[in-house]
Amino acid sequence: MKLSVRMNQYTVSIQQQKAALRLWFTIGFIALNFVTVAAANETTLNLKPAQCIAIHQGKMCYVDIELQWQAQDKGEYCLYSSQQTEPLKCWRQTNHGQFEREIVTRHNVIFQLRQEKPAGVLISKELEMAWVYKRNAKARSSWRMF
């Protein structure tokens, strides 16, 4: 008799879990749809590669970068970098674009996608500097650092 009761309790418990699972599936489905809609509304800016690697800190670093951007609405957009005040490139009546260039720098470079009307920064990405020997030139007193 005790065994039977336990079995009933077990069965009830399983049914409750299934109901809870259905609820979570429903919430998850709604949430996923919401996230997808939100992602579609987002402006994206992809930078490849994200790092420029030089041997010694302080030396010039050379990297061929590729930037791809996507906005929700067609409009006037310009791509800027922290290396210059003039835009790298501007686009008219489009919602996507691509830009390629060799970057030569000693410092991190920030890229910004700006909308012309209304004016404002939509998104930015940073090209980070990395060095194998992370010290200044003076610390390279060892002959072997060539």
Place this chain on the structure above:
Amino acid sequence: MKALLRGSITSLLLGAVLVNSASPMAEEATLDSNDENDRSGGYLKIGYGYKYEKTPYHDEKNGASMFLSGRYQFENGIYLEASHGANELSIGNSLGYNFYNTDHWSFDIHGMQAHGGTEMGFGFKKAGEEQAEFEILHMDRKATYMLGLRTTGTYDQTTFQFTIAPYSFNDEYDDGIFATAWVGHSWQLKNWEFHAMAGVNYRSEEIINYYYSTSDELIARNDPQLGAYRANGGFDVVGQVGVSYPVSENILFESYLRFTEVSDEISDSPVMQLFSDLDGRLENVSEFGILFSYVF
């Protein structure tokens, strides 16, 4: 006269340390160490790759090779340097004290290996006893560690380095003099770094004779190839070109080619002439390496 000269140089070196710790210059150097002249810090590089080496000192090396190099300087100026396996301009481990720096030059009390230990074996058979076993006579010599003064100058992409070491820790012979002079230049092409270096290593007659003069035991054998030999001081001349490329933030690709013309005072030694005539050996040293290393 030579003993007097060595004594004077040693006194100068010790004097430099004392002056540094007791004079206003010490304060200046301490201030320097806190700003852009600070040399503290370092790196450790562990690598693996291909190495080809032909030399009179050992059999030809042609294959995979591991290597390690590193340098670390503490904030108080004491530093350690290590170079093992490949691309070694200095031998083994070094220990020193960086006591003064200027914008372009650093000055160190430098303890280094002036010559590695050697183990030579010579087999003898009496005429008419071809079936008999060789009798092996050994001529083994300890490594020589020396203490001296080293200065390194950097002007843009050009580096100079001079070392003079008058004090030897090897008690098996009188102090000799070990000295080096190097100049190197590097060029950057995109993220590739090319370099070229040339240098000379001088070892005085005491050092060369300790390692390369025929031992009395060998001379007593009266072998015409192993006669008595006395050398003068001699210069090894070294040239190297190389290239480096950063594969990632921690992985470095390096390749180098080096040629060392061994001093005639060493090459003319009867023991070295026997060894350099062996298969797979040369009178001088040629070395080539392609290495990938992880830099910490």
